[in-house]
Amino acid sequence: MTLRAPGPDDLAGAIERYLESPGGSFGAEDARRWVTYGITEAWAAGSQLVFVIEYDGRYAGSVGLKPDSMGNASVHFGLAAWAQGAGVAARAVRLVLEFGFETCGFHVIHWWAAAGNWPSRRVAWATGFRAGPTIEGLAEMAGRRTDAWTGWILPGDRREARQRWLEVPVLETSRIRLRTWRDDEIDRITTARTNQATAHFLPFIPQPFAAEDARWWLKDMAEQAAAGRRFNWCIADASTDLGLGNLTLFNLGPDGDGELGYWAHPDAQGRGIMTEAIRTVASWFFAAPADNSTAADRAPVAGSGFGGARLVIRTAATNKAARKVAESAGFRHAGTEREAFRLSTHPDDRVTYDLLASDQVASSGAMPSST
Incomplete structure (x- = not known):
């Protein structure tokens, strides 16, 4: 050149x-x-x-x-x-x-x-x-x-990337496919995010969650990935590719920590979809990266794990549905902070669940397929 x-x-x-x-x-x-x-x-x-x-x-x-x-x-x-x-x-x-x-x-x-x-x-x-x-x-x-x-x-800056650009891998099981959301799925997002439970447990989310809010959210998720801060997956049906819910991996720490957040569309609740999605992401998160670099400094590639060490889930103590999902996915109750979770009406206790790489090795099998 x-x-x-x-x-x-x-x-x-x-x-x-x-x-x-x-x-x-x-x-x-x-x-x-x-x-x-x-x-x-x-x-x-x-x-x-x-x-x-x-x-x-x-x-x-x-x-x-x-x-x-x-x-x-x-x-x-x-x-x-x-x-x-x-x-x-x-x-x-x-x-x-x-x-x-x-x-x-x-x-x-x-x-x-x-x-x-x-x-x-x-x-x-x-x-x-x-x-x-x-x-x-x-x-x-x-x-x-x-x-x-x-x-x-500036003149003294290195001419190379300053942080990771996170490429969201596609992860699949026989029942679900984890992928990025598409622009034509706005209605699925708005329906899933507009409900009484979301208004109560996550009062900072607009209600009703309009199409404009969903478009801004999709743009923000893409920018967060570009800044190396979070992964965001649409949980889709493996056969129909219909969006069933969302799973986010954020608070990625230098020691290999990460935090999960999730929500499901009403027609996907009660089917074990979210538990399966969390287990799938956990298997990928704990699997070793292909190039043997650490989770703190690498940009993940297709077919490679992330090399993480610990996953956490934090939610309100009274959020029975979220707690049931965490427990079903194998996470252990690691502690409770009093009145640390703000609800729409009052402060609630915040519970923390965690899962370690050693827990995953002891209880799981093969890593899900990825592309």
Whole structure:
């Protein structure tokens, strides 16, 4: 891969790349002007420092820095569809960061992307950008204001990921499949989350749980995984793929600890579905990772365990249904904290259940299949 000035042979590739994004504000004629003389003029004016990305001997996209008046710059990049998935964009960004800090002397280089632009966020994550806040209405896309993710990197920062990006594995048994939720399952989520028990035991959850709440929740779960903070599974029927409930693994500690939270759709309750899901996730959580790294520093891969050491479940002492599930899944009552669980009407005692890797080895069999 090479970063270089544009040439006549880049024109066809540049037009093709911009036409891959229908509805964008940059058309074929814009691409022609930009590659023919726009990039050269931007360099001359110092307004943008743009390089063509040459990969495998052909035009693959562009990467550049836009200086500001405070001695900093923002990074922008785009890649042709045929070149994606091979780490090209991340390598190009690392090279332009080196140029920006070492040659240009920028103090801070910023990144932003419209919220939901996961490929751009993945590149920023892989190249060491610190995650900043999501800013409402920062970007304009197709004539509409939209929220944007932000980030920044300093000269002394390493050009590699600062934390894990958690890939949620698909885990299966003969009866259930644990996978991520889909956008077309909003109704299943809202129905499951709108009920009296949720209002009582989890008063911070909106009631009724509307479609807007469900969409925000799905977006938040994806961002939590990208930040290395939690896994979230839809528990689906193995035959029909119908969503039956939810299982979340969070509070992932450096010593291999994790905490589980769960809820079920009304038509899935009383069937042992949640107990089976918890046992399935526990088997994967305690299984050794394929690369022998620790749970604290690895990004899980398909077919590999997480290498965890201890799982906990915390709930209200009066939540009989949640306690029954924990006990049925083999968790042991580890302690009770008085008035530590806030209900909708009063504080309740909080009970903690735990399961150790040694417990799992003593009581379970094979690890569930994963993809």
